[in-house]
Amino acid sequence: RKEVEQDPGPFNVPEGATVAFNCTYSNSASQSFFWYRQDCRKEPKLLMSVYSSGNEDGRFTAQLNRASQYISLLIRDSKLSDSATYLCVVNLRTGNTPLVFGKGTRLSVIA
Amino acid sequence: DADVTQTPRNRITKTGKRIMLECSQTKGHDRMYWYRQDPGLGLRLIYYSFDVKDINKGEISDGYSVSRQAQAKFSLSLESAIPNQTALYFCATSTGANYGYTFGSGTRLTVV
Numbered sequence: 175r176k177e178v179e180q181d182p183g184p185f186n187v188p189e190g191a192t193v194a195f196n197c198t199y200s201n202s203a204s205q206s207f208f209w210y211r212q213d214c215r216k217e218p219k220l221l222m223s224v225y226s227s228g229n230e231d232g233r234f235t236a237q238l239n240r241a242s243q244y245i246s247l248l249i250r251d252s253k254l255s256d257s258a259t260y261l262c263v264v265n266l267r268t269g270n271t272p273l274v275f276g277k278g279t280r281l282s283v284i285a
Numbered sequence: 286d287a288d289v290t291q292t293p294r295n296r297i298t299k300t301g302k303r304i305m306l307e308c309s310q311t312k313g314h315d316r317m318y319w320y321r322q323d324p325g326l327g328l329r330l331i332y333y334s335f336d337v338k339d340i341n342k343g344e345i346s347d348g349y350s351v352s353r354q355a356q357a358k359f360s361l362s363l364e365s366a367i368p369n370q371t372a373l374y375f376c377a378t379s380t381g382a383n384y385g386y387t388f389g390s391g392t393r394l395t396v397v
Contacts, residue, residue, distance in 0.1 A: 206383040217375055217388035218328070261328075265382055270335055272318060272343070273379075273386065277327035 176200065178264050180276040188284055191252050195279045197262030198244045207245045209236055210261040212278065218261055221247075252283045288312045291376050291389035298366050298396055306361045306392045308376030316379045317359040318386065319343075319351060321372040328375070334359055366396040 177200045187193045199207075207224035222229065224236040224245050235248040245264075249256055262276035289310045298304050308317065319331040320343075330343030332351040340351060348370060352360045363370055373393050377386040 208385045210385075215373065215391075215393075217390050218386075219388070220385040223385065263385070270382060272330055272333050275328045277325075 177266055178262055178274045178276040180260075180262050180279045182277060183280040184282050185279065186282045186284055187252055189252055189254060191283075192248065192250045193252055193281065194246055194248045195260055195262075195281075196244050196246050197264075197276055197279075198242075199262075199264045199266060199274075200243070201264075201266045202240070202243060204243075204264050204266050206265040206273075207236075207238055208263040208273070209234075209245075209247050210263055210275075212259045212261055214259075218275075221260070249281075252281075254283050254285060257281055257283045287390065289376060289378055289387050289389040291374075291392050293392060294390065295393045296395070298394070300367055300396055302366050304363045304366055304394070306363075306374055306376075306394070308359045308361070308389055310357050310376075310378045310387075310389075312378055312380075312387060313356075314378035314380045314387070315356065316381070317353065318377040318379075319349075319359070319361045320375045320377065321345070321370075322375060322391075323372050331361065331374075363394075363396075366394075368396045370394065371396045 209221040210218040211221045212218040228237040233250045259278040261278045318333040320328045334353045376389040379386045
């Protein structure tokens with residue numbers, strides 16, 4: 175299994191749709207999880223952390239499934255401005271090691 | 286002013302030239318990172334530093350070197366640039382293993 179794996183997409187969805195992305199990770203002992211958003215040729219920006227109990231921020235919901243070793247991001251009522259690449263990021267190892275970034279899932283929201 | 290500042294924003298250089306990319310931060314974070322991003326390959330870690338006296342190689346350090354001049358400054362050098370080092374380079378900072386990173390705006394480097 176790759177360390178952090180995402181479906182590259184693209185996911186093409188109409189405005190107002192609900193879309194979900196999954197991301198699998200290789201180490202069951204992974205400690206922390208994040209979703210980042212990256213617009214074309216821009217820097218990645220933290221969208222949200224992912225907590226064990228799941229968490230929501232407006233139209234965005236993140237969930238963690240430790241048993242199956244994946245995290246998910248759900249976007250409700252998609253907007254044109256949600257079009258971006260979404261990066262799954264995991265602290266795969268204990269101790270002082272850098273976060274591991276997935277290659278991203280591209281989302282296009284279409285009018 | 287941005288929390289993490291990278292200079293230059295864009296640079297075109299010739300094969301064989303030495304070039305330095307600079308990163309400075311006002312977040313007070315101890316940890317700093319250099320990544321490169323190529324289409325389809327995602328972000329790849331070049332070097333990272335957890336404090337001024339700590340420098341670690343990432344997955345693609347060959348051809349690169351770094352200097353951590355101060356807590357707030359972390360520079361990346363290409364001693365002899367080659368065309369396949371053409372990429373978008375990002376600096377990032379963090380405060381700990383369980384915290385996300387803050388990225389600079391990136392340096393677009395073209396080696397011709």
